[in-house]
Amino acid sequence: MAAAAARHSTLDFMLGATADCNAVLKALQPVFQEQGMTETVHNWEDHGYLATYIQKNGSFANLRIYPHGLVLVDLQSYNDQTKGKEETDRLLDKVEERMKELFHGNIKRVKRLPAILRGGAIDRYWPTADGRLVEYDIDEVVYDEDSPFQNIKILHSKQFGNILILSGDVNLAESDLAYTQAIMGSGKENYAGKEVLILGGGDGGILYEIVKLKPKMVTMVEIDQMVIDGCKKYMRKTCGDVLDNLKGECYQVLIEDCIPVLKRYAKEGRMFDYVINDLTAVPISTSPEEDSTWEFLRLILDLSMKVLKQDGKYFTQILQKDSWRKLMLE
Amino acid sequence: MAAAAARHSTLDFMLGATADCNAVLKALQPVFQEQGMTETVHNWEDHGYLATYIQKNGSFANLRIYPHGLVLVDLQSYNDQTKGKEETDRLLDKVEERMKELFHGNIKRVKRLPAILRGGAIDRYWPTADGRLVEYDIDEVVYDEDSPFQNIKILHSKQFGNILILSGDVNLAESDLAYTQAIMGSGKENYAGKEVLILGGGDGGILYEIVKLKPKMVTMVEIDQMVIDGCKKYMRKTCGDVLDNLKGECYQVLIEDCIPVLKRYAKEGRMFDYVINDLTAVPISTSPEEDSTWEFLRLILDLSMKVLKQDGKYFTQILQKDSWRKLMLE
Structure with a gap:
């Protein structure tokens, strides 16, 4: 997990009612600005706000406020250290705290997904045949070759053993x-x-x-x-x-x-x-x-x-x- | 899948070498601008580019170009129609095409994950105990109550039958x-x-x-x-x-x-x-x-x-x- 990759974190709020977009923006602005992030705001007439926050170290965040009551936060940073993960988690914790203060009990759902690692040396995401996203605990690329017919990968998972992947489709794991x-x-x-x-x-x-x-x-x-x-x-x-x-x-x-x-x-x-x-x-x-x-x-x-x-x-x-x-x- | 939700799509390119950030930006700009999207670009001294593209209908895209050779595209749009999915796919197809023209064979990996649905009525994402992201084919919330001890959800999956989820942890499916x-x-x-x-x-x-x-x-x-x-x-x-x-x-x-x-x-x-x-x-x-x-x-x-x-x-x-x-x- 400490390998170099972009870490894309998300934090979503479904509100109990339509949102006062400006009030949400005003409440969350300081959280990002305290990190030294600079803000750019786009305000649609009917579709709410997009605020983009940029940090000097190359990280950035998107705050998308939909007027019907959905607030989506994205945070992307590139790092090869655990420190980055902790900083991200702290920032998202603060956003969550501030949102809960603002809306008291009136948030229907808060959802924070495991961060998605993008562009790392080892690809952990192998969707199912019916198109569902599944992350595997891949820790090693054992074999990766192109034959005249297909790409052949064998990846090692701590949980499933070696997994055979043919042209991106999970075929069989040793545990199968x-x-x-x-x-x-x-x-x-x-x-x-x-x-x-x-x-x-x-x-x-x-x-x-x-x-x-x-x-x-x-x-x-x-x-x-x-x-x-x-x-x-x-x-x-x-x-x-x-x-x-x-x-x-x-x-x-x-x-x-x-x-x-x-x-x-x-x-x-x-x-x-x-x-x-x-x-x-x-x-x-x-x-x-x-x-x-x-x-x-x-x-x-x-x-x-x-x-x-x-x-x-x-x-x-x-x-x-x-x-x-x-x-x-x- | 046609339910109202924000659809967050990603498309990632790992290049074979460091990237000429400006060349990538110039090559991809037209793809977004042809959609009538307006551009804002941030240029870090040492960390590459972030271009944000905004569409009148409330959709937006991020193009993040990392100088060591990683190009990440994010596209977020809110819709309750299949049409939105097709438009997104077409746009990402064009980006992929343009990148392949630009780099010929020199792209190590292209990765497009299944779109993540955010803020929909039914939550499809239930991470494993070890923090891996897993999407289930949930089609119905059967039961959702708070007891004095925990939140109790029973969700129906086409594949696994009803699934018991206690305070966000998948406990047992009927198929288990x-x-x-x-x-x-x-x-x-x-x-x-x-x-x-x-x-x-x-x-x-x-x-x-x-x-x-x-x-x-x-x-x-x-x-x-x-x-x-x-x-x-x-x-x-x-x-x-x-x-x-x-x-x-x-x-x-x-x-x-x-x-x-x-x-x-x-x-x-x-x-x-x-x-x-x-x-x-x-x-x-x-x-x-x-x-x-x-x-x-x-x-x-x-x-x-x-x-x-x-x-x-x-x-x-x-x-x-x-x-x-x-x-x-x-």
């Missing part, structure tokens, strides 16, 4: 064994002696778990050799030693686009007991059919059905893994 | 059965015929799960009747019908501070097979001993040991529930 188990049928399937086809799955988690269950043969088709290279080195809790070789007694890994492979198998009449689709949510393919994500998913499903035995089973994620991670617990 | 099972010993304990004491646990989850296992007697000591009232109505997936009555065939719920109860039991020689400490991370107590959180925890532990049989077991959370929810999966 439950995801792997879920997509395998939650322990209710008997893989012994079975023929299994895994589409994608470059982190090796599914392959590692299924190989333990004595299948006849598992074929995994992963497009990106570099995902395998990164994971076999840094996601060993997920994949064990299964990616150390692309061939084992009861498994093989093909480094190929799965669409032509599925077509070939369909043509040859090669059939499987299980097809497990572990492709990324935003598909990567070298095939021209990929007009849209949904068409791609339908194509994968159609082709999978062609290589599935009469009583075979098809497993896929119905949600992003990040959601799975939680829904698993229901 | 795994947490309840973990604190009960992960299914490895035999509660049949046993005497069990639960400290706290007002959501009723532990009580409900243990009662199913035919214990001799479970005593739950919860300080806050209002937590029970809220949970028995809105967290039924967690507590079933167990909180409908404070007494059942094999359980009783005492609405009391657990410290005097523990002291009384210790004095009486009342002994238990299991003590399960499910108190909130920040303790609530009416007892004077509570000088600090750690002293409180030690006191609870000391007293618990006094009421525990020789071969009895003490379970507690070693981490906040929010962490548990994930660590459970390891």
Whole structure:
């Protein structure tokens, strides 16, 4: 947390009634001016005030007063010391105090979010597939490479272990064994002696778990050799030693686009007991059919059905893994 | 998402080298000015530029250029329409485009976070115990009351079901059965015929799960009747019908501070097979001993040991529930 970055802090007040914008400005002005900050005020006719406060050290604050009763404070400062954090907190404490004096009990809600660290060496913010903001306790960039297909990052989190992030989407953490188990049928399937086809799955988690269950043969088709290279080195809790070789007694890994492979198998009449689709949510393919994500998913499903035995089973994620991670617990 | 709130968007650029602040400003100025925004520029001697752009409709933007090679854009607008989101996105797209033209490949990282919604009717941001920012997909405030001890909120999330939040700390979601099972010993304990004491646990989850296992007697000591009232109505997936009555065939719920109860039991020689400490991370107590959180925890532990049989077991959370929810999966 002491790493160099811009620290952006926010403090929001929802008032119980419309605001006398000028009174709020007058009450808070001294708090900023006591810090030696210089003020610039913009006054809209119908939209309230924006006051900007600038400090000599490069920090600045915005005070935005909306007349319907919303007061938003932003404070941005660049520093690599804990001291900056304390100064910011003290200033925001004073603003909060002054606002409470001014409005007595008539503030509906006060909200101070954890400061957002911007431009630091390590990016802590990895939104979910449904666009929610989530901060991780990342303390190390373990791997960061561009393959011909995607950006591959492996970041270490104190809480979740190493996390695989493909082109910005959180794919799997070392702590996500439950995801792997879920997509395998939650322990209710008997893989012994079975023929299994895994589409994608470059982190090796599914392959590692299924190989333990004595299948006849598992074929995994992963497009990106570099995902395998990164994971076999840094996601060993997920994949064990299964990616150390692309061939084992009861498994093989093909480094190929799965669409032509599925077509070939369909043509040859090669059939499987299980097809497990572990492709990324935003598909990567070298095939021209990929007009849209949904068409791609339908194509994968159609082709999978062609290589599935009469009583075979098809497993896929119905949600992003990040959601799975939680829904698993229901 | 279409509810009335201020939408605060950010767009950050980490450059590959130090920045010519003036060149960046000159390149981006037109993007804002084309929107009819008026500019105010502050130029520090050693700390770069801050440009503020103001639009007639009450929106504004900050462009902060740090000379060591960091460019941060903030855009704040108040609206209750999707249109505002699209306009913001278009403006940020243009900024990104212009920056990429200016620096060609020499931008190390571009980061655009999901917009933060500020001052809306429903608060979506509930930080973790370790201070990380997390946004939930809250769509309804189900319950929001102040008890004599704390603020009690139950919020509905599409993903997690109803979530119990005590004084701002996420306590338990209806999807968190795994947490309840973990604190009960992960299914490895035999509660049949046993005497069990639960400290706290007002959501009723532990009580409900243990009662199913035919214990001799479970005593739950919860300080806050209002937590029970809220949970028995809105967290039924967690507590079933167990909180409908404070007494059942094999359980009783005492609405009391657990410290005097523990002291009384210790004095009486009342002994238990299991003590399960499910108190909130920040303790609530009416007892004077509570000088600090750690002293409180030690006191609870000391007293618990006094009421525990020789071969009895003490379970507690070693981490906040929010962490548990994930660590459970390891």
